[in-house]
Amino acid sequence: MIPRVEGYCPVGCGQTLMLGAGGHVYCSYLACPEPTAVDEILHDREVEHVVTLTETDFTIRHPLRERLGDALLECHLHEHLRSLDGPPRKPGRYHAFQRGERWHWHEIEPA
Incomplete structure (x- = not known):
């Protein structure tokens, strides 16, 4: 079973986040236009x-x-x-x- 992640897809799919291989977070909704959006946001190192x-x-x-x-x-x-x-x-x-x-x-x- 793939672990669910609390929170919402930033694209608007709802509470569809899952924890994937290597600790990456993705949207499990098949029609999501950007299923890796939350993972990309979490990996953005920009702080200024x-x-x-x-x-x-x-x-x-x-x-x-x-x-x-x-x-x-x-x-x-x-x-x-x-x-x-x-x-x-x-x-x-x-x-x-x-x-x-x-x-x-x-x-x-x-x-």
């Missing part, structure tokens, strides 16, 4: 904000820890970036992290 800056805009990938409680709703990075006259750095992808009142930037890859 990932910000992609262009000359005129930005996107933010928030860390998963901000899904706990209301942390995502309380994140001020989007508000901070919108308040600037332009991008805080040259175009590219960056880790952004806050220490005190200041945001710090570490380039991941140039544009």
Whole structure:
């Protein structure tokens, strides 16, 4: 018997998670479009904000820890970036992290 895992498929299939070989978690619903989604999420090592800056805009990938409680709703990075006259750095992808009142930037890859 394959062990059931408590929780929900992140794609929306319901309580269909199972524990597979090597400890990998997957969705057992046969019609699931991404049965390995939860396993991929669990293996994502990113713990900082990932910000992609262009000359005129930005996107933010928030860390998963901000899904706990209301942390995502309380994140001020989007508000901070919108308040600037332009991008805080040259175009590219960056880790952004806050220490005190200041945001710090570490380039991941140039544009």
